[in-house]
Amino acid sequence: MTVSTAREVESHKELERIEVRSLIHLAGETISQFWPMQTFIHHNPLHGLEHLNIHQAIAQAEKFLGGRGYLPNEEYRNLYRQGRILDEAITDAVMPFSENRYVTIGTRNISHIEVLRTILIHGSGTIPHEISDAVFDSLRRDSQVEDFFTRLQSGGILKDADLSLRQQTDQARHDVVNQYTLAAWCDRTFETSLQQQINDELIKWCAGFLDQGHAPWSMPMREKTFYGSWKALAQKEGTGFLLSIPDWKLKLQQLPDRPEDAVLACLQDLDLPQSLWSNVFTLHLAQLPGWTGFLKWRADQVDHEWQKAFPVDLVQYMAVRLFYERELVSMVCHQQLEIPGTYSAITSSLERFPFGFGLYKAFRTGNLAQKMLPALDEGMFTVTPLPLQTLDGWGREADGTWGTIQRERTAKGHALMLHHLARSLGIALTDLTACPPEILETLLGWTTNFPESKHGPLWLQAFEMSYMKRFVNNLAPNLALVREWDSKQEKPEFSRPPAQAMFCIDVRSEGFRRHLEEVGGNETFGFAGFFGVPICFQGFGSEQETDQCPVLLKPKHRVREIPRAYQGKAAEQYLQRQNLAKTGHALLHDLKENVITPYVMVEAIGWFFGFRLFGQTIAPAWYRTFTSWVKEWFAIPIGTTLTVDKLSHEEAEEMVAAEHRATIHRLLIERYGRMGLAVSHDQVDRLRKQALYQAGSDSEDEETLSRLLGWNAAVHEQFLAELRQNHGIHQRAVSRRMHRITQVGFTPKEQAYFVETALRILGFTQGFSRLILICAHGSVSENNPYESALDCGACGGNEGYSNARAFVEMANKPYVRELLAQKGIHIPADTYFLPGQHNTTTDEVELFDLEDVPATHRKDLLRLERDLEEAGRRNSRERLSRLPDEQGMPSLNRSLRLAKRRSMDWSQVRPEWGLSRHTAFIVGRRLLTRGINLEGRTFLHSYDYLQDPTGKYLEIIMTAPLIVGNWINMEHYFSTVDPEVYGAGSKVYHNVVGRIGVMFGSQSDMRIGLPVQTVYDGPTPYHEPMRLMAIIEAPLERISAIIARHDLLQKLMGNQWVNLVALDPITMEFFMYHSSDDWRIIL
Incomplete structure (x- = not known):
């Protein structure tokens, strides 16, 4: 082969690799990304299909994932019987499917729409073929039913269908790699x-490779990538032998080094047509959507420390999976059919013996009538290999009989459907029997063309519209107040409230805000819980950084928590004790996971764990109090602040230089002891510059170092080389470090910008009180892998106190207020911002940085603390009354104790309901909802359209918080309609795996979505699955213009993932969005 030919071959191979990668990437659309458990991110399980209409996406996901997209029809019927779904909403839902036709039966004229309504409410009466004979025979004892069935047969209503065993084979041939x-x-x-078997192998390898420090023995060779480490290690373990794969070691050795080439080789060996590759990839990824969803997320995180260390992607996963399929399918096809295990061989075999395979499939599915079995030798269906040629002969002979039986079953099924329809409509069976054939044919056509599989979307629409109409009617009293306020020519003078508070839009804040307003006349606002300040935060003593913002954003600013200036000694002691605690924890973990030591530990320190076991189980409140006292005694109290201010370039350079000097000084002391200590500061700095700029040393330097340390020129140069190679004292490392340092904090203009943007989004630009609380939220619970799901979604699944503290520190700075005043926002000198955090499980509010509160505001602070405590008691009582295991309405004082106990109880599967049962997202002024009990079901985002004439700030709300609200809504929706496929199933079976997620028992797919205890109350859904109803108080044309500018909004609104409603601020009428020029009034 010539060089040019070799290049052409390699170029062609590279094009094939690119195609494979793109097809696998495209196939991954059906699989939604899954974030690691420690920062649980609510997401739409069908996020990759948002370019489709929601009902089309549900159908596609059902094909590949097998998940249900709606509640069972009977569940909707229960809601209808309870009055939750209105008759008029059902009529509106079925209207587009109805024709302007009616039939006359007896003395009644029955319209098509009435039939559709009846079928929706009472069901179609469809009976499975397997039991249709028994049901029909039991009804046939009634002479009227017998007369009716005779009438149907004699009138030719039940037309014969062309049914053949060959159709079973045709369906099977279609299903190969199209459906399975x-x-x-x-x-x-x-x-x-x-x-x-394939799934078990992939779970084993994924769990080992993706582990993030949970397993006591980590998987070796992970640096070789997922595919590379699997290929190397699979040759050393015996699974290939256990699976009976012939020559399995040799086959593994012969696999290509690149995963794309391995995929191509397997596709070629399976003889799969290229037109089917994308579908094949999707089917394989959908087998384990939890693991592949996490792989999809990991592959996109190119800067993630685990991804950089141990690379993995879906192509590598596919290469491993196709290897096992190729080998196992080949074995089964040889055993069962004596053919190669390829797509072409399988389909050819089906085409050669259509009746034989049809007969075999009918036998396997129980679709052979009992009276057919005596004429067949049942043993022929279970022998290996399968005698398809013999079965084909039998099938040709039995085809007519089988078709006749199937037609009889179909006819009986249709008769039962018409019988059920008559009863549901209240029609006498005698009247139906007397109808002309064309009327019966019409009724049968209306029924069969409206199968129950089509009812889900209509029930969902009727359920949502029924709720929507009640919801907007509930707002009616406040609309009159809004209209009255807006009509006043002169607004009354503003009276400063005792305090103002900015809460997260979270539905759990709705009740707390309402009670806080009632308690002390305080004013509250709702804003996304990161308060418009996207930061990468690192707590004091923590090695981890967290992105404190919605996952749609990428923070450009880093903020660190550092000790206050006077805390130097305490900070050192704090870190020493923290390191001691970490060392003890690591030692205990290693001892527990060791093969030998657990036997000794049980005898030595088992009593200690017994104390913990009994304490947390029998008296969790007392145990928490005791351990808190121990921690307070052991821990060093320390005051901290945040690095909100950005360093100048000169300050950053000096910081890097100081770090370098400290490193050099430490190395000299470690190696030369007192002699190294004698090296002067100036000499250390010269060594730094020599390493950094690769400058040569002068004779004076060499003489000094030779005298102090005994260096010669070679040792001197070797030390400089070590500084560059091992300690990062070179230009490239300095550039990276400078970049990170300059990301820490904000410039004065940036601080003013973030504060101004937040206040203008809220419409909060005047009327500031003396004390303004910026209240984040988080949660505390025991033994709960899903704890982060209860934290702030707008903060990336983390607690939001760091954002609140950063915002407050900015807003209190005099120079920030000066810049705000230049922009027209005048914050009084006596206004003080205060950070806090609402614990949504206990309804306690913790206030931060209290040492900074001026003495002049102490009385205001005490009043606010009292109001927060009382609001917490009231909200706790309201929340507890909704929990199934809390009986009755507790007293105010007892409610807080009960809420705390739930947060401490490690056996509690439901410390709080979280975001379950949410329904709506309101963007508008508080006047719209003030005083209305929204039952903790509504996200409330403050916004004043009058202060946003261009729609700039509404655009921010619609493209960030509203998107997060949609993801939360879809997570809860799909986890409710199918808790086993889209949800995480029951918590009872959960085991944490790899510190990234949970799975059932010791081996299963990683469980995505929410556990059943989060969305169900026993067998009944607690969360009511509806699409998010977003109500925006703004001119319709402003909202339409914003949607038109963003593809994402066009997908969500145009494809009906969100029910968008606008409140026209002029007419005070509600309109529902259908398209940018189609807003329909809600009556």
Whole structure:
């Protein structure tokens, strides 16, 4: 082969690799990204399908994932019987499917829409074929039913369908890699377990490779990538032998080094047409959507420390999966059909023996009538290999009989449907029997063309519209107040409230805000819980950084928590004790996971864990009090502040230089002891510059170092080289360090910008009180892997106190207020901002940085603390009354104790309801909702359209907080309608895996979504699955213009993922969005 030919071949291979990567990436659309558990991010499980209409996306996801997209129809019927779904909403839902036709039965004229309504409410009466004979025979004892069935047959209503065993084979041939992977098709056909075997292998390898420090023995060779480490290690373990794969070690050795080439080789060996590759990839990724969803997320995090250390992506996953499918399918096809395990061989075999395979499938699915079995040798269906040629002969002979039986079953099923319809409509069966054939044919057509599989979207629409109409009617009293306020020519003078508070828009803040306003006449606002300040935060003593903002954003600013200036000694002691605690914890973990030491530990310190076990189980409140006292005694109290101010370039350079000098000084002392200590500051700095700028040393330097340390020129140069190579004292490292340092904090203009933007979004530009609380939120619970799901979604699944503290520190700075005054926002000198955090589990509010509160505001602070405590008691009582295991309405004082106990109880599967049962997202002035009990079901975002004539700030709300609200809503929606596929199932079976998620028992798919205890109350859904109803108080044309500028909003609104409602501020009428030029009034 010539060089040019070799290049052409390699170029062609590279194009094939690119195609494979792009097809696998495209196939991953059906799989939604899954974030690690420690920062649980609510997301839409069908996020990759948002370019489709929601109902189309549900259908596609059902094909690949097998998940249900709606509640069972009977659940909706229960809601209808309870009055939660209105008759008029059902009529509106079925109207587009109805024709302007009616039939006359007896003395009644029955319209098409009435039939559709009846079928929706009472069901279609469809009976499975397997039991239709028994049901029909039991009804046929009634002479009227017998007459009715005779009438249907004699009138030719029940037309014969063309039913043949060959159709079973045609369906099976279509299902191969269109509906099922080759392995799954073999399982369904031959009752094998190939898919489970493949899944078990992939779970094992994924769990080992993706582990983030949870496993006591980490998987070796992970630096070789997922595919590389699997290829190397799979040759050393015996799974290939256990799976009976012939020559498995040799086959593993012969696999290509690149995963794309391995995928291509397997596709070629399976003889899969290129037109089917994308579908094949999607089917494989959908087998374990939890693991592949996490892989998809990891592959996108190119800067993530675990991804950089141990790379993995979906292509590597696919290479491993296709290897196992190729080998196992080949074995089964040889055993069962004596053919190669390829797509072409399988489909050819089905085409050669259509009746034989159809007969075999009918037998396997129980679709052979009992009276057919005596004429067949049942043993022929279970022998290996399968005698398809013999079965094909039998099938040709039995085809007519089978078709006749199927037609009889179909006819009986149709008769039962019409019988059920008559009863549901209240029609006498005798009247229906007397109808002309064309009327019966019409009724049968209306019924069969409206199967129950189509009812889900209509029930959902009726449920949502029923709730929507009640909700907007509930706001009616306040609309009159808004209209009255807006009509006043002169607004009354503003009276400063005792305090003002900015809460997160979270639905759990709604009740707390309402009670805080009632208690002391305080004023509250709602804003996304990161308060418009996207930061990367590192707490004092923590090695981890967290992105404190919605995942849609990437923070450009770093903020660190540092000790206050007077805390130097305390900070050192704090870190020493923290390191001691970490060392003890690591030692205990290593001892527990060791093979030998657990036996000794039980005898030595088992009593200690017994104390903890009994304390947390029997008396959790007392145990928490005791451990808190121990921690307070052991811990060093320390005051901290945040690095909100940005360093100048000169200050940053000096910081880097100081770090370098400290490193050099430490190295000299470690190696030369007192002699190293004698090296002067100036000499250390010269060494730094020599390493950094690679400048040569002068004779004076060499003489000094030779005298102090005994250096010669070679040792001197070796030390400089070590500084560059091992300690990062070179220009590139300095540039990186400078970049990170200059990301810490904000310039004065940036601080003023973030404060101004937040205040203008809220419409909060005047009327400031003396004390303004910026209240973040978080939660505390025991033994709860899903704890971060209860934290702030706008803060990336973290607590939000750091954002609140950063915002407050900015807003209190005099130079920031000067800049704000230049922009027209005049904050009085006596206004003080205060950070706090609402614990949504206990309804306690912790206030931060109290040492900074001026003495002049102490009385204001005491009043606010009293109001917060009382509001917490009231809100706690309201929340507890909704929990199924709390009986009755507790007293105000007892409610806080009960809420605290729930947060401490490690057996509590439901410390709080979290965001369950939410329904709406309101963007508008507080006057719209003040005083109305929204039952903790509504996100409330403050906004004043009068102060936003260009729509700039509404655009920010619609493209960030509203998107997060949609993700939260979709997570809860799908976790409720199918808790096993889209949810995480029951917490009872959960085990944490790899510190990244949970799975059932010791081996399963990683569980995505929310646990059933979060959205269900026993067998009944507690969360009512509806699409988010977003109500925006703003001119319709302003909202339409914003949607038109953003593709994401066009997808969500145009494809009906969100029900968007506008409140026209002029007419005070509600309109529902259908398109930018189609807003329909809600009556």
